[in-house]
Amino acid sequence: MLNKVDEALFHPETDAILLTEVLHALSDPVRISIVSQLLAAPEREMPCGTFQYSVAKSTFSHHIRVLREAGVIWVRHEGTRSMSSLRDADLEARFPDLLGAVMKNAPQSEAP
Known part of the structure; x- marks a missing residue:
């Protein structure tokens, strides 16, 4: 059973x-x-455990929190896993074309 966003x-x-x-x-x-x-x-x-990153786990958790509290992502629990999802529809409704413009012009990061 899928859980709602963690309240x-x-x-x-x-x-x-x-x-x-x-x-x-x-x-x-x-x-x-x-x-x-x-x-x-x-x-x-x-799932949060499947992201590729090159920082400490605690630092990664901080980055997830910043994105969540800014309204960029949702985080929900599904059993023992935390699932992160992009709030692209919400961002598009609030700030049309912002996410696309930022991502199009963002420097491409190196793979960890």
């Missing part, structure tokens, strides 16, 4: 997503890499 975690409502927070969240190469991997994933969703 214990903060996820801003679509109309509460702030441009400054989204831009801050997308200003880091690790977070850009996370978003890029989600854009390439089926249904724009991945």
Whole structure:
């Protein structure tokens, strides 16, 4: 059974997503890499343990939190796994073409 987004975690409502927070969240190469991997994933969703990254696990968790609290991703629990999904529809509704423009102009990160 699929669980809803974890209600214990903060996820801003679509109309509460702030441009400054989204831009801050997308200003880091690790977070850009996370978003890029989600854009390439089926249904724009991945288990947190399957991301490719070259930072400590605690640092990766921090980056996931920044993206979640900015409204860029959803995080939900499915059994023992945490699933991250891109809120691209919410971002598009709030700031049309922003995610595409940022990702198109983002430097391509090296594979870890």
